[in-house]
Amino acid sequence: MEIKKKSSGTALIPFLVFIAIYLGSGLILQAQGVEMAFYQLPAPVAIFCGIISAFFILKGTAEEKFDALLEGCGNKDIIIMCTIYLLAGAFATVSKAMGGVESTVNLGLTYIPPQFITVGLFVITCFISISTGTSVGSIVAVGPIAVGLAEKSGLSLPLVLAAVVGGSMFGDNLSVISDTTIAATRTQGCEMRDKFRVNLYIAVPAAIITAILLLIFGRPEVVPAMQSYDFSLIKVLPYVLVLVLSIIGVNVFVVLTLGIVVSGAIGLGFGNLTVLTFSQEIFNGMLGMVDIFLLSMFTGGLAQMITKAGGINFLLEKIKTMVKGKRSAEMGIAALVAVTDAAVANNTVAIIIDGPIAKEMCQEYKVDPRRSAALLDIFSCVMQGIIPYGAQMLIILSFTKGAVSPFEVLPLLWYQWLLAISAILSMYIPFADALIKKTPWDWSKEEAKL
Template sequence: MKESPAPHIPARRGLLAISPILVFLFFYLAVSVIIGDFYKMPIAVALLLGSAWAVVIMHGKPLSERVEIFSRDAGSSNVMYMVWIFILAGAFAALAREIGAIEATVHLALRFLPVEMLIPGLFAAACFISLAIGTSVGTVVALTPLAVELAQSESGNVPFFVAVVLGGAFFGDNLSFISDTTIAATRTQGCRMRDKFRVNLWIALPAAVASLILYVILGVRLPDMASLSGSNPLLVAPYLLIILLALAGLNVTVVLSIGIVVAIILGLCTGHDIISLFGFMGRGIDSVGQLIIITLLAAGMLGLIKAAGGIDYILQVLTRRIRGPRGAQAGIALVVGLVNLCTANNTVAIITVGQLASSLSKRFGVDPRKAASLLDTSSCIVQSLIPYGAQTLLATSLASISPVATWPYLYYPWALAVFLILSVVFRFPRLATISPPVSTNDNTNP
């Protein structure tokens, strides 16, 4: 059932209400452009300035009530659930990496792929690893050094090999059950992770297959894989367990907790002491601290914007030309892509646009599973194509090449963009039924 239209909001009031977003984007973009580095100006600081401005401009309420609105939305059960998952995912990722699970996964994936084809093998390995660990950054760290070594031993086209890794890394970042983008997209749209995965697969899998076929046609051969042997294949167990348990429908916090326990047991069996393992987990939790702060600030700022009528005003402007579900889907993809372009952070973009996307979906009858898929996929496309994204900067830094050097070879992101557009135009997949919304207290399924 569609929502009733929101009351008309005058342009002056509406622009003032959404001005905290403009303040945030101005400080982040202006400073970044001036100094020529999109990671010198911390996103958290820009969000803090936007949040402070949101408190200042909210008239008609005492300061204590404005702060209460900010705190209530920042500390909502939905946001806190995401924070818990971020903490568990950070601990698991760091623990698995330190005990050698990433290295073992890389070696095992490459060993069982056709050894005569380097490019398809590297791309498939990146897809598998990123799907298992839920982070494109972790995949880049694991595979880029290997890609550079293989490129130098073969054709010498390092940017091409690095682009293959980046494409595969974003495949899993877009689909993984433990990816922060998946968590943010599904929680903001009120759908289950496995349902969003099935919808998303209709877009991401054809793009990956098309890219894989292209890499097979390119047909570069692998060098001798003997140097990749020697890893303990049992160390792949935590990643395989994460995928199997998540696909079985277990709660994501339970899945991650089991993964952590299994990783600790394997770590003890391979010579690590318990204190060192706890230290690895602690560093992993510390690594998601900035993401948690960003999540809290963005949620609180958007709470103030909503209370001031900003969300209703944005909806009012955006829906003037939207006519039906197809236009709403295009609007969701466009808005999250534009925000990602400005912030260079796909999780922040999804959190920022999530509430707006949910309102559009309800008004125009877009299935929440499709809305979550559009949010995640569109932000993933933009994040993978911008040369100032964290993943691209990290990969090109490890490879000692220019951040723009990989751009001509990013085949998978462009293929993903094509299938995203086709999914909006032809409205696929056709979703017969809508799963019950996930309430803030219903955490029985990932």
């Protein structure tokens, strides 16, 4: 209890060092015209600089600080989160290698009428992103096709780009294998399926209204001829399997492992993979998650060092002066993660940073953790989907070779704006709280942990 009462603003300096290095390098490189400027300096290196500074700035012996670092790095939730990252990366890579993403895109393009191209691209990207858990991967898969279709049919290119980015953020926010969902649920201590159900009621109205707007304003001037693309329904199966099993509540480790096995079996059956390449793709997928793995582990370590030094308690004390109750606490969580994402240009990083603070606010103001997990994910994805220097915007614009600026796309990002509105409305009108009302959170368990 003594540690919890300790409060020190100085303890937050190591975190500010991390932000300054991570954000500062991006701004400098962007000013120099470097592509993907905010993604050139590896985030784990930036957070490691923050850890080094903590050893110089925080009070206590080197042994005490090192013990706190290891305690945070080895936290059960951090290890679980990192393990899920590795499995999710393996599943996404194996599924792509066996042709799953290509089949999913081609399936949609084959059956969507040409006059509904814009809304069709939005729906296709929604499905790919919710299946793969990655907004960037979805944009890479659909973006070039979207640009080509827009040019052939006379569609507004900025509107098409906005539709693809919106669809990519739909899945990034909702997918049970998205790193944002993993981070949000683990930091808040709730189940993925429960967060999904709360989140779904908020996201679906925004998606439906977006689709209607795209139907009205996204019709092509020239309707291209209907084309048939090569696809295989069997190759789409692993995505559907993972989605369904996750929603019904099967253990996430079982779900992802089964997804990897099924994707690998399909790849072997179709000849896209051999036993050797299957194993290599599993490793490549895990290797692709090393950045977020190390970042999560180091952030957990730094957060524990800062917590023991009184930094988190100091921050909570300041936030509490502005929070008057449950509703303003929810607004505070939303604003905090949105601002953090704007600073670091990475929604997963923002959630990992703000998750422990949000958890404390939940306990203090009785905000259901399933709602806080949804709010963390929603507002980090909203901000990530609209900032001009985010990976999503930078990649989609790269396909136009400079023909479109981010400020042409920004007003047309209807899904992100509507998602934010829907989430704010849900704080005042509890239309997304069916699960929460049916099974109220057991606060006695939270109090027992303290």
